[in-house]
Amino acid sequence: MPKAQETVLEIDLSALTHNFNYLKSKIQPQTKFLAVIKAFAYGSDSVEVAKHLEKLNVDYFAVAYAKEGVVLRDAGVTTPIIVLHPQPINFEILIDRCLEPSIYSANVLNEFIKTAEAKNQKHYPIHLKFNTGLNRLGFINSDIPSIVSKLNTSASVKVVSLFSHLAASEDNNELNFTELQIKRFKSIADNFESKIDYKPWLHLCNTSGVLNYPEAHFDMVRCGIGLYGFGNSVEEDKNLKPIACLKSVISQIHKIDKDETVGYNRAYTSKGFEKSATIPIGHADGINRIYGKGNGFVIINGEKAPIIGNVCMDMIMVNISDIECKEGDEVIIFNSDYSASHLSASAKTISYEIITAVSQRVKRVFLE
Incomplete structure (x- = not known):
């Protein structure tokens, strides 16, 4: 590599390919792979990382906020993008740029349906976030009847996936709590699926979840830090390459x-x-x-x-x-x-x- 003559951040795209392939090797062929590229792709460059991962046939991207998704769309990225923490003020532009919202509360669901109806949408893809123990964002199991009731009143949206987020999947001391989260998520999925006539995708695992809990890979996994070369343990760090x-x-x-x-x-x-x-x-x-x-x-x-x-x-x-x-x-x-x-x-x-x-x-x- 050339010697630096100024402050630079070198991004090794071959290392990104290695990490993607390593993480893909841990999941079943039919399991979808979502790459988390929020925060400027963890400080690297979201556009360059996204375009490289598109060449590797990644299935989905996730960003934190609508603005991050707009940057990707402006750069020509066409892969589906979930916005993990959308705000109602951005719902119109979210729809205009074909970004898919994570819906995590009754208020957010009501506001998004209102916007989708105003823009004459039919079956616009949404993703329902459930809280299984992180206590950050998300519905809970008892919210499901009211969610389904609301969904039944409008054809403007359709649930593509149900998901949750593990709180301590990298920590072996929290094995029991992680297994409790997995159990809670399965119960939520069973409850929701019993009340609708189609089956959304399920996704729960982050990088450490992919590596430590293969029984919880479900239909899709979401990898962030692992793509950038960190496995949250000394052992797994050896299998990954910082990009x-x-x-x-x-x-x-x-x-x-x-x-x-x-x-x-x-x-x-x-x-x-x-x-x-x-x-x-x-x-x-x-x-x-x-x-x-x-x-x-x-x-x-x-x-x-x-x-x-x-x-x-x-x-x-x-x-x-x-x-x-x-x-x-x-x-x-x-x-x-x-x-x-x-x-x-x-x-x-x-x-x-x-x-x-x-x-x-x-x-x-x-x-x-």
Whole structure:
């Protein structure tokens, strides 16, 4: 790979293909595969990721908000897209752009039917979200009679799928709770199907659910973090390839005498003669202030260089006292060898947070 001359996020599309094929190998051929590409495809690039996955014959996409789906449609993406958290104010544009809403409450159902009827829709596809224990969004089992009653009053919509979301499918200590969620979801599906004359698809599993609960794959699975190279466990991380490499360069090297300070609020004081390197990436690029004051690190010529002082908006400073390097040398924030999981663990957070935080002002470079 070419050496960085500025801050860039390299996206390895061959790694994306590997992850997709690995996750597909865990499900039955007839089970549909939904790729979650919300949050700019977990901080990479939703359009490029979607177009690549379309070439691999993905069945569905999911985004969080209508605006994210509009971006994909504007780019020519034609695969069906579920909007996981739609707001009624966006229902008209959602229909205009052929986006399929997750319906999670009576109010949202009523408002969407009202909009669909006003736009003369017939059997517009919707997806019903049920709460089985995450307690975030969703109907509950006892809501089903009123849902069916409402659906029977209008031909404007048709339920394509029923789904729920596992709360702790990656945690072996929560095995009993996950199995309870699966049991609840089956009961919901049986109840709903007994009251209508067709069978919607069922989907419950996220990446960890796909890997840990094959009995719960149902008709479709929804994979997000796994596509981007993280399996939520050390064992599964070995089977996946992080698709993103965030790298930068050394802008300047400083020699610092004992008791000199570095950065805003004089947050770091040198313990002796030291050297620091300034790197053009900061909290406006996604390196949160939590990584400052020695909590985070970068890699320079294969060595860890701790971040010293406070993270600035556009820059970080790192200690290079024991590293042979020069201005213009490449700096790795995370890649396949020093993954976002390692960096995030140093600050007691998770890989999701750092990869989705990479600012869109950071240049994206795509590698086949």
